[in-house]
Amino acid sequence: MLIMALMKPLEWWSGWADFFGVSAVILGGILVLVTLLGWTFSWKAGKLKDEALKRYQVEAKQSIAEANKATSIANQQAAAANLELARLQGKMVPRRLTKEQQERLASGVSSLAPQLASVWYGAGDKESENFSWDIASALNAAGWRVFSPASTAALAQGGKPFGSIPRLQTGVIVGSNKDEPSMRAADTFVRELSALGFDTRKAANIGNGSEPVVVVSVQARPDGAQGELKLNAVGR
Structure with a gap:
């Protein structure tokens, strides 16, 4: 139990x-x-x-x-x-020569001093007038005997059929008398101003005067860039 x-x-x-x-x-x-x-x-x-x-x-x-x-x-x-x-x-942009450009132009043509030169611009064209004074200042600094810029008037003929007469020229046109120093000075000036980017060319006709002179005619501004802007556009 x-x-x-x-x-x-x-x-x-x-x-x-x-x-x-x-x-x-x-x-x-x-x-x-x-x-x-x-x-x-x-x-x-x-x-x-x-x-x-x-x-x-x-x-x-x-x-x-x-x-x-x-x-x-x-x-x-x-x-x-x-x-x-x-x-x-x-x-x-108006054509102008900076101080540096004027010095470069003067340096390029100084060896031809004391070349006689006259500078002309179109009457009433303020842009051409200012540019012509820049050019004259550079030539004066180079030792050239340069006259103060003066105005001239180039008038288109009226009453002619369309296309029968050429348009007024543009750019800078450089002429000279036929003496060798003036022709060489004109060629040098064209080369130096063109190198700065400005449309510049020799005149089609050579003067017959006896005085050794270079004639710089500043015409209306060409279309397109000029100066440094033109050089930069070509370099791109």
């Missing part, structure tokens, strides 16, 4: 032990399952986050590329507009 009495508590504890053991196994399984599910969801969330980040990076790169392309196009358009503006300005 005593043994039976002792066995019952043992059976009772054994039953509870089995219950707790099974419960522990079940709880352990649940814990493992929850852990696996948590890791799975965490991995999935991380993957979705990485995909979203990659998608954002791709879209950002595309946006940056499009913005850079738009900026490049805008810069090209601005550069083209600046070139066109410079071209238009170059066609309108």
